[in-house]
Amino acid sequence: MFRSIVWATDGSEAADHALPLVERLGREPGATVTVVHDDEHLTGRARGHSVLADEPELAAKVRGQVAGLRDGGVEATFRLVRHTGGDPAEAIAEVARDVEADVIVVGTRGHGRITGALLGSVTQGLMHVAPCPVLAVPSTARVEPVERHAAATSA
Amino acid sequence: MNRILIGTDGSPGARAAVEEGLDLARRLGAAVTLVAVRRAIPLLGDPFYQRRLSEQLRNARAVLDEAKAEADRLGVDADYEILEGDAVDEILRAARYGEVDLIVIGSRGLGPVAGAVLGSVSRALVQYSPIPVLVVKERVGARREAPSLTR
Numbered sequence: 001m002f003r004s005i006v007w008a009t010d011g012s013e014a015a016d017h018a019l020p021l022v023e024r025l026g027r028e029p030g031a032t033v034t035v036v037h038d039d040e041h042l043t044g045r046a047r048g049h050s051v052l053a054d055e056p057e058l059a060a061k062v063r064g065q066v067a068g069l070r071d072g073g074v075e076a077t078f079r080l081v082r083h084t085g086g087d088p089a090e091a092i093a094e095v096a097r098d099v100e101a102d103v104i105v106v107g108t109r110g111h112g113r114i115t116g117a118l119l120g121s122v123t124q125g126l127m128h129v130a131p132c133p134v135l136a137v138p139s140t141a142r143v144e145p146v147e148r149h150a151a152a153t154s155a
Numbered sequence: 156m157n158r159i160l161i162g163t164d165g166s167p168g169a170r171a172a173v174e175e176g177l178d179l180a181r182r183l184g185a186a187v188t189l190v191a192v193r194r195a196i197p198l199l200g201d202p203f204y205q206r207r208l209s210e211q212l213r214n215a216r217a218v219l220d221e222a223k224a225e226a227d228r229l230g231v232d233a234d235y236e237i238l239e240g241d242a243v244d245e246i247l248r249a250a251r252y253g254e255v256d257l258i259v260i261g262s263r264g265l266g267p268v269a270g271a272v273l274g275s276v277s278r279a280l281v282q283y284s285p286i287p288v289l290v291v292k293e294r295v296g297a298r299r300e301a302p303s304l305t306r
Contacts, residue, residue: 001182021287024156028182103289108281123281127262127274133175133291140285 002102005033008092008122009065009107011058018107018137019065025105026074033069033076034099037062038088089125097131105135156183160255162190162246162276165218168261168293173222175291176259180231188253189222189235191215192242212237243279250286259289 007022009015026033037059059080069076081091096104106123126134161176163169173189180187193211196204219235226233238245250258263274277290 001178124278127277127281127290130292133289135287135289136281136284137287138285 001028001031003030003032004099004101005031006036006092006096006099006101006104007033007106008036008038008104008126009062010122011037011062012107014109014139015107016065017139018105018135021135021137022105023069023072023074025103026069026076027072031075032099033074034079034095034101035062035066035069035076036079036081036092036095038081038091087125087129088122089129092122092126093129093131101132103133103135104130105137107137107139109139156185156256158186158188158253158255159183159257159259160188160190160246160250160253161222162192162242162258162260163218163222164191165214165221166261166263166293168263168291169218170261171293172259172261172289172291173225175289177222177226177229177231177233179257179259179289180226180233181229185256187226187231187233188249188255189219189226189233190238190246190249191219191235192238192240192245195239242276243283246276246280247284250284255286257287257289258284259291262290262292 002025005022005025007018009018022033025031063078066076066078079095081095092104095101104126106126108123123134123136159176159180161173163173177187179185193215196207196211198204199207215237219237223233223235236249238249246258246260249255258280260277260280262277274290277288280288281290
């Protein structure tokens with residue numbers, strides 16, 4: 001199964017949809033979760049938000065989610081990937097190789113044509129460059145949330 | 156996670172998907188639906204149609220039997236279906252009707268012939284599936300030759 005789990009998140013709501021599943025998988029005995037937040041990920045396409053204005057907030061939110069995972073008994077670590085230019089998928093894959101990931105989990109907007117635009121392109125890119133399986137979680141997915149999940153995301 | 160759908164066609168990528176999907180099912184205590192989609196056969200005239208059909212069904216069954224045997228070995232509750240038509244449509248339909256929680260698929264499948272449309276099925280599934288999709292890459296170091304549904 002998945003011992004080393006990477007959750008790639010840009011801090012968006014779409015990305016958050018993967019969190020319950022990440023928590024679920026991360027609670028398996030022996031599993032560790034590496035939460036990768038890539039700020040370049042957002043460049044010029046963050047649904048109209050400026051990267052610079054939002055980034056500290058998003059990173060803080062993701063850090064909060066990592067803390068939430070830890071509170072839930074998941075061995076989670078936070079990795080901020082900062083880079084200028086280049087391919088976000090490649091940056092995520094790099095971390096995945098580093099932690100010998102068994103799976104990379106990504107939230108997608110799911111269902112619809114916009115998917116191609118934001119997380120979709122990173123997800124599609126990951127399918128090519130990832131060293132391991134990629135688990136795409138659409139926003140429409142219903143994963144039974146673990147109790148503290150609500151608290152973790154609203155932080 | 157109650158039911159996992161694994162799409163397979165006997166290609167190396169699909170075999171990796173079967174392996175990963177069954178392992179996941181075993182650990183999560185989920186049931187599995189194994190799905191092979193065969194392409195619709197254009198009307199060729201009766202004897203040819205019959206021949207192609209039985210060939211396709213034989214290949215699909217061989218692929219699914221192997222996966223089912225593996226599931227049995229692991230103690231995973233599995234059933235299987237042979238569907239006809241477009242792989243993406245049929246897998247999504249089967250997932251919907253089967254109350255599936257996760258789709259597992261090889262990153263590129265459909266046997267050697269369709270290798271050109273690299274990963275088109277997995278890509279489309281990620282784009283259109285309303286439920287999570289696990290895309291599994293084939294392992295480096297190919298396995299033995301398997302019957303393909305697309306030949």
